[in-house]
Amino acid sequence: MRPTRPWIRRIVIAELALIALVLIVTGWFYWQSRAATTAFNGMLLDPPQDVPVVRLQGSDGQAHALTDFRGKVTVVFFGYTHCPDVCPMTASTVTRARELLGNQADRIQFVFVSVDPERDTPERLASYLAKYDSSYIGLTGDEQAIQELATAFGVHYAKVQSTSALGYLVEHTASTFVLDREGRLRAVLPFGLTPEQMASDLRTLLRS
Amino acid sequence: MVRRVIRSYRTIALWIVATSLLFSVACAGGTTPTPTAASSPTPAAAVQPSPTTVPSPTPTTPPTPTPVPTPTPSAMHGTPTMGHGMGMGMATPPVQNEFREGPFILRNVWARAATQADGLSAVYMVIENTGDQPDRLLHAHCDAAQTVELHETRMEGGVMKMQPVDGIDVPAKGTVELKPGGLHVMLIGLTRDLNPGDTIEVELHFEQAGHVHVEATVVKP
Known part of the structure; x- marks a missing residue:
């Protein structure tokens, strides 16, 4: 049981990092699409x-x-x-x-x-x-x-x-x-x- | 020990896979048109029926005024407020003046420059009623026009409709704005040229307050 513990922690950290990355990427896309719509008014x-x-x-x-x-x-x-x-x-x-x-x-x-x-x-x-x-x-x-x-x-x-x-x-x-x-x-x-x-x-x- | 090493490799591998996946998504997203992006080949434009160059079988106008390349609602700036004039074209009032009479404060009274040959102009202003009584602008008179009418421009599905109105209500402790694309005082049959910088006399007739006199400054069209 004991040796698996650091693994769980590492995986959790990895997952958190992944979620953060996904959030950043989607946020960037959202901002990009907004910038594109405001660029042309017609x-x-x-x-x-x-x-x-x-x-x-x-x-x-x-x-x-x-x-x-x-x-x-x-x-x-x-x-x-x-x-x-x-x-x-x-x-x-x-x-x-x-x-x-x-x-x-x-x-x-x-x-x-x-x-x-x-x-x-x-x-x-x-x-x-x-x-x-x-x-x-x-x-x-x-x-x-x-x-x-x-x-x-x-x-x-x-x-x-x-x-x-x-x-x-x-x-x-x-x-x-x-x-x-x-x-x-x-x-x-x-x-x-x-x-x-x-x-x-x-x-x-x-x-x- | 060996297991640990293998597992740490696995984590690294997972990371690589995840980041490369995200990158590929990012690249794909960058090249494929996003539906909201106006500058890329938009599916929205593709979905829009193209303006028909085919002559319609009936030369009469279709009853439903659906302009083919209707701007998307998001592009229709100011649409929600179009009923009573849109805050557009002029961010700041072209004229800053103020007239006080009875409970009324009339501000930014201006008229659009026009020649006698044009025959038409319009007067705009902000009417503030500081009193406790609601009032109603019934009609107006101007020394530079044969006829003066109260009109309202309305936007319906991108189509501009103008119509005379019987009066303009000014609520107690309220403000009404007469501005391009909304309510306006129309001058019909100009008796002289209205040149930028001129002032014209406008008399407003309110139901309760009676006559209110203002001077409109003529502004370059």
């Missing part, structure tokens, strides 16, 4: 998705498809100029995020696709976007073409009649989409990111 699409080539009227007077902006990281938002709250907020978040990117800002193109082509003329979009940055492009035009593009992005929009003096309102998906430099859908950013969060995501996408 949702990355892997592999990136192709988007259809839909030509619309640009606020700069030229026809554009989203694929025209290849070579830049393109930030796409579907909204309308009679939207006084969410759309300007997104536009200003993008603007501040670009400011945070400093000299890399030129590598980011913001495109605002109208979901209210009835009221949003290219001229109206131009003056609406000029408040933020002269490089921003608004797209409007044929209702069916816009619908096709929106569907490809999984964007829902619908006219809603209201008692407001605005007449009808348009409800729409408030997410922001990011196309990579090859013009493919690479990330979806939820509404409400801070400029810092958006800038961090854009920086990641500029690197990849």
